[in-house]
Amino acid sequence: xxxxxxxxxxxxxxxxxxxxxxxxxxxDGMKAGLSHLIEGIEFFLNAVPILIFILVAVFLxxxxxxxxxxxxxxxxxxxxxxxxxxxxxxxxxxLVSTSTLIALMIGLPLGILMAKNDMANKxxxxxxxxxxxxxxxxxxxxxxxxxxxxxxxxxVATIIFAMPPIVRLTNLGIRQVPKDxxxxxxxxxxxxMQLLYKVQIPxxxxxxxxxxxxxxxxxxxxxVISAMIxxxxxxxxxxxxxxxxxxxxxFEGGLAVVIIAMILDRVTQCLGKxxxxxxxxxxxxxxxRQANKN
Amino acid sequence: xxxxEVKNIYKIFGSTxxxxxxxxxxxxxxxxxxxxxxxxxxxxxxxxxxxxxxxxVVMGLSGSGKSTLLRCLNRLIEPSSGEIFIDxxxxxxxxxxxxxxxxxxxxxxxxxxxxxxxxxxxxENVAFGLEIQNVKVEQRLKKAMEMLELxxxxxxxxxxxxxxxxxxxxxxxxxxxxATDADILLMDEAFSALDPxxxxxxxxxxxxxxxHMQKTIVFITHDLDEALKIGDRIAIMKDGNIVQIxxxxxxxxxxxxxxxxxxxxxxxxxxxxxxxxIMRTAESIIxxxxxxxxxxxxMKDLGISxxxxxxxxxxxxxxxxxxxxxxxxxxxxxxxxxIIDHDIFTVECDHSIDTxxxxxxxxxxxIAVVDEENKLKGIVFKSTVLSGxxxxxxxxxxx
Numbered sequence: 196x197x198x199x200x201x202x203x204x205x206x207x208x209x210x211x212x213x214x215x216x217x218x219x220x221x222x223d224g225m226k227a228g229l230s231h232l233i234e235g236i237e238f239f240l241n242a243v244p245i246l247i248f249i250l251v252a253v254f255l256x257x258x259x260x261x262x263x264x265x266x267x268x269x270x271x272x273x274x275x276x277x278x279x280x281x282x283x284x285x286x287x288x289x290l291v292s293t294s295t296l297i298a299l300m301i302g303l304p305l306g307i308l309m310a311k312n313d314m315a316n317k318x319x320x321x322x323x324x325x326x327x328x329x330x331x332x333x334x335x336x337x338x339x340x341x342x343x344x345x346x347x348x349x350x351v352a353t354i355i356f357a358m359p360p361i362v363r364l365t366n367l368g369i370r371q372v373p374k375d376x377x378x379x380x381x382x383x384x385x386x387x388m389q390l391l392y393k394v395q396i397p398x399x400x401x402x403x404x405x406x407x408x409x410x411x412x413x414x415x416x417x418x419v420i421s422a423m424i425x426x427x428x429x430x431x432x433x434x435x436x437x438x439x440x441x442x443x444x445x446f447e448g449g450l451a452v453v454i455i456a457m458i459l460d461r462v463t464q465c466l467g468k469x470x471x472x473x474x475x476x477x478x479x480x481x482x483x484r485q486a487n488k489n
Numbered sequence: 490x491x492x493x494e495v496k497n498i499y500k501i502f503g504s505t506x507x508x509x510x511x512x513x514x515x516x517x518x519x520x521x522x523x524x525x526x527x528x529x530x531x532x533x534x535x536x537x538x539x540x541x542x543x544x545x546v547v548m549g550l551s552g553s554g555k556s557t558l559l560r561c562l563n564r565l566i567e568p569s570s571g572e573i574f575i576d577x578x579x580x581x582x583x584x585x586x587x588x589x590x591x592x593x594x595x596x597x598x599x600x601x602x603x604x605x606x607x608x609x610x611x612x613e614n615v616a617f618g619l620e621i622q623n624v625k626v627e628q629r630l631k632k633a634m635e636m637l638e639l640x641x642x643x644x645x646x647x648x649x650x651x652x653x654x655x656x657x658x659x660x661x662x663x664x665x666x667x668a669t670d671a672d673i674l675l676m677d678e679a680f681s682a683l684d685p686x687x688x689x690x691x692x693x694x695x696x697x698x699x700x701h702m703q704k705t706i707v708f709i710t711h712d713l714d715e716a717l718k719i720g721d722r723i724a725i726m727k728d729g730n731i732v733q734i735x736x737x738x739x740x741x742x743x744x745x746x747x748x749x750x751x752x753x754x755x756x757x758x759x760x761x762x763x764x765x766x767i768m769r770t771a772e773s774i775i776x777x778x779x780x781x782x783x784x785x786x787x788m789k790d791l792g793i794s795x796x797x798x799x800x801x802x803x804x805x806x807x808x809x810x811x812x813x814x815x816x817x818x819x820x821x822x823x824x825x826x827x828i829i830d831h832d833i834f835t836v837e838c839d840h841s842i843d844t845x846x847x848x849x850x851x852x853x854x855x856i857a858v859v860d861e862e863n864k865l866k867g868i869v870f871k872s873t874v875l876s877g878x879x880x881x882x883x884x885x886x887x888x
Contacts, residue, residue, distance in 0.1 A: 393620070465640035
């Protein structure tokens with residue numbers, strides 16, 4: 196046993212301080228970029244009239260997932276509107292979609308790298324474990340150091356927390372492509388890139404989409420936590436409910452989160468599958484029937 | 490120059506395969522190397538040649554290294570040591586882009602479990618090799634369409650592979666390999682995953698395709714009947730070693746060791762052993778040159794009761810018997826033509842024993858073996874048929 200404590204905490208503090216000072220330009224740039232992105236999406240979502248938004252959402256849900264989910268989407272969104280939580284819901288959606296987008300942009304290439312390179316796989320794996328299991332609150336502190344209070348540090352913490360599934364499942368999806376199919380492609384002289392784009396990624400899509408679904412769910416679960424450092428949206432409503440001991444308000448905010456989560460979950464789950472109830476398949480079948488009649 | 494020439498190929502799996510090769514050359518056994526050095530030997534000094542237009546079958550049980558050997562030919566598996574010449578180029582020495590070019594243009598492969606792309610249609614699958622070569626869409630789909638027709642799957646182009654039966658899927662696999670116009674086909678247990686009846690169909694189909702395509706084919710199988718049926722020559726592998734290379738008849742008649750002998754025991758020889766391999770040299774007399782007296786003397790000398798008659802070009806005319814010849818001599822006649830029995834049974838050199846047996850049921854004479862121009866090549870007696878069925882060395886037994 197060592198008699199003195201290893202100063203991990205002190206070391207981390209020094210690193211964070213050093214980064215705050217020396218990388219401040221970088222972080223400022225990142226903050227500006229992220230906040231523009233989030234605000235842009237938020238602005239767009241709020242610019243769409245509520246009724247049209249709901250109609251489009253219902254149609255998409257029907258097209259991708261089927262009648263049941265479409266009805267749920269319609270009723271759920273109308274309820275949110277009725278609870279006067281529309282603006283906050285759009286803020287949350289903007290935060291979630293930005294985080295998911297960036298998690299995808301970083302996560303997909305990382306997952307591909309891990310699948311193609313065993314060394315990278317060995318190195319990145321423990322980092323992913325770290326990102327996923329380190330309590331999310333811990334990210335908040337350096338995020339605030341780097342980006343001040345507001346929505347941006349919330350987005351950054353969300354990205355870190357939500358990225359591992361997309362990385363892991365991209366890696367898994369590519370590694371799961373049957374060996375003989377990879378062999379066949381190589382035997383016809385495919386380059387590494389051709390193998391990736393023409394064979395491995397197309398075959399990994401269902402698994403990658405499962406990762407996307409997980410990433411979206413995890414970023415939604417960060418909504419309340421990021422509200423603690425000033426991110427706007429439904430999380431903020433819940434937080435107000437907690438801090439002001441308003442059970443009703445908290446419940447309403449929480450309910451809205453659940454509705455959004457369920458819609459996004461069901462719809463993204465159906466993305467990769469051919470669901471016989473979904474609108475696109477129904478229309479295809481109808482067309483086929485019509486064609487057979489003629 | 491042989492199309493493919495494999496020289497002393499070793500494949501050793503483990504951390505330092507290069508160090509193991511000299512040990513194998515020194516004569517250490519596979520089990521010693523596995524125990525002492527923790528390396529497993531996949532292929533142990535394989536050498537063979539495949540000629541253009543030949544079907545070369547590599548046969549062995551699972552674990553014998555046959556699939557590993559096949560994959561060395563297009564370097565899906567890197568050989569640990571040795572040389573592989575394809576059209577004179579040592580492909581173990583070429584770099585990545587050259588190797589890809591060889592894989593694209595020269596060598597195509599067919600896989601045991603078809604290895605079709607599930608997200609693409611049958612037509613797109615067939616066109617895949619060309620897609621890799623960046624051939625234009627219309628052009629490659631047109632070619633794919635032709636290939637589908639060739640393998641009898643016209644009209645299935647828009648189906649997904651999963652919607653087809655196993656046999657049809659492998660036809661797609663075959664069409665995909667043919668579409669690149671590669672002149673070498675590597676077939677890895679291509680028909681092993683199919684039902685016996687379908688498998689037979691596919692074997693026949695391959696042979697009939699091969700009859701007009703003249704590809705150079707290396708075919709891997711664990712099924713001796715399949716090997717004997719489609720192979721021009723067969724290599725038998727055991728524990729990474731090639732124990733014998735030869736035609737189906739070599740393998741059946743002169744097995745190199747007990748291992749091969751054991752394999753060949755259950756084979757239905759009547760379908761494989763040919764007339765040419767069991768026939769004797771035929772004694773004959775030539776019309777015009779010889780008269781009845783010469784015929785009588787020759788039969789007496791050889792102790793036989795009948796003899797074939799040919800013209801001076803060795804074309805078989807018929808047979809004369811000792812009885813008829815004696816009658817002629819008594820009647821003081823000379824012309825052999827009067828007594829030739831033209832009603833004899835003949836078989837061609839490559840006919841199998843089971844066709845000869847059915848001829849014997851009808852014939853009272855020995856059977857004449859002739860070539861396609863009806864020239865006399867040899868003779869088959871009832872006894873030679875039996876020794877042919879019984880097995881080895883049939884052609885050394887005298888009738």
